């Protein structure tokens with residue numbers, strides 16, 4: 361239905377996830393070997409999201425309810441894959457401690473598990489939100505000040521540093537769209553809270569999955585041309 365604005369955002373996100381997947385997959389052959397896995401993982405991120413968006417969209421259009429479980433199942437797969445990307449783009453050019461990967465993973469899982477427990481009403485929204493924020497802050501700390509930041513600045517590869525830098529700003533600014541959606545959908549008492557929250561989450565996924573992959577693609581191309 362054309363009057364269902366939120367339904368349209370689900371539709372656009374579905375199409376974009378498919379288009380991005382095809383693009384990243386096709387481009388993988390056009391970059392040097394070290395970057396290929398990163399492009400394949402970018403394909404997996406948008407591909408897994410495409411799959412979930414097919415279901416999320418029909419739940420929204422058919423029932424008018426938030427597809428909370430599908431959304432969190434999608435995030436619990438795609439966010440760790442993006443964490444893998446941070447690790448891979450460093451590993452493509454330098455030595456990285458595997459503990460960095462586990463710490464990033466732990467932070468992102470704390471964020472998502474508490475977000476879900478709040479949205480699915482297993483625990484109250486405010487503690488869920490605060491604990492979720494702590495998980496996100498752990499990730500931000502690691503990539504801006506901790507082990508991740510150190511490894512990137514010591515890598516001596518400008519393409520990898522460019523990608524790392526753009527990706528961490530996506531995690532700071534792009535990821536900030538999600539807690540805004542959570543607050544609007546769960547903490548504020550406004551009308552159309554569920555619609556607004558879903559439109560915001562859909563926009564956030566577009567930025568954070570497609571743009572995130574594009575940044576990796578751009579760095580991979582640049583590094584391949586320099587070789």
Ligand SMILES: *C/C=C(C)/C=C/C=C(C)/C=C/C1=C(C)CCCC1(C)C
Pocket residue numbers: 435438439471472474475476488489492493496535536538539542565568569
């Ligand atoms: C592809 C999907 C992505 C990148 C999903 C990211 C999700 C978040 C950054 C969620 C963040 C949240 C908080 C920081 C606080 C608690 C509520 C959440 C789970 C919405």
